[in-house]
Amino acid sequence: xxxxxxxxxxxREDRFLKPSxxxxxxxxxxxxxxxEQYYIAHATLADIEAGADTAIYKIFxxxxxxxxxLTQLLLAFGIDARETEQLTEGAAPKETALEPIxxxxxxxxxxxxxxxxxxxxxxxLLPGKPEEWGMAPTALVKRLQPRRFTYAxxxxxxxxxxxxxxxxxxxxxxxxxxxxxSFFWRTLRQRPIYLVWHDDGYTCGxxxxxxxxxxxxxxxxxxxxxxxxxxREATIIGRIVHAWCSFQTPSIAAC
Numbered sequence: 001x002x003x004x005x006x007x008x009x010x011x012r013e014d015r016f017l018k019p020s021x022x023x024x025x026x027x028x029x030x031x032x033x034x035x036e037q038y039y040i041a042h043a044t045l046a047d048i049e050a051g052a053d054t055a056i057y058k059i060f061x062x063x064x065x066x067x068x069x070l071t072q073l074l075l076a077f078g079i080d081a082r083e084t085e086q087l088t089e090g091a092a093p094k095e096t097a098l099e100p101i102x103x104x105x106x107x108x109x110x111x112x113x114x115x116x117x118x119x120x121x122x123x124x125l126l127p128g129k130p131e132e133w134g135m136a137p138t139a140l141v142k143r144l145q146p147r148r149f150t151y152a153x154x155x156x157x158x159x160x161x162x163x164x165x166x167x168x169x170x171x172x173x174x175x176x177x178x179x180x181x182s183f184f185w186r187t188l189r190q191r192p193i194y195l196v197w198h199d200d201g202y203t204c205g206x207x208x209x210x211x212x213x214x215x216x217x218x219x220x221x222x223x224x225x226x227x228x229x230x231x232r233e234a235t236i237i238g239r240i241v242h243a244w245c246s247f248q249t250p251s252i253a254a255c
Contacts, residue, residue, distance in 0.1 A: 002051030177239035
């Protein structure tokens, strides 16, 4: 099984999807598109997970089913869409561009190697320079901005917001945005997510603030209750502005 095949299979298993689920959902996509090439039969899925080349239509269907951006899934097959700009000849100079913040950006080329000294169940801050962590690939380190942002690893027990930011993710947060923001968000993903410190450690989640307490609000699909913290016993460290998910399964027994 090739690297791309392993990642596709892991994405499917992480979402508790059976091959029959892929068949059924891809059939719906193919029907809606009016194009049979979007359909992924059981045998075809087996070939993909074994590392066989596949059509872009089927990669599109997998991206929809796995709920991740198509450009990120293409990385599993060694295709970086950003290179199209670099390889275009005669392109006009680009103006300064702002990259939209995407808390669910999943780059399947990132496989983080976690330090055994870090308790995988707890969310931990990452001090020092990214290149000194000994855990992040060079491609990711180059994208980090330690002079502006601070970084942390989300622990296995920090699952209040795991439907958006899974456990074992690397998060980037802005310490200057350390107050609860209230505005009209159209979707749950637009609502600000914060890193909160309290007596039991760090927690990621949405926040509401009352007169005397800070509420850390879980995702609707989480089984967690609202975490109520007294203001004098809790601090918003900063707003999470970026997250990268790791597809590496931690070995709890070795920690």
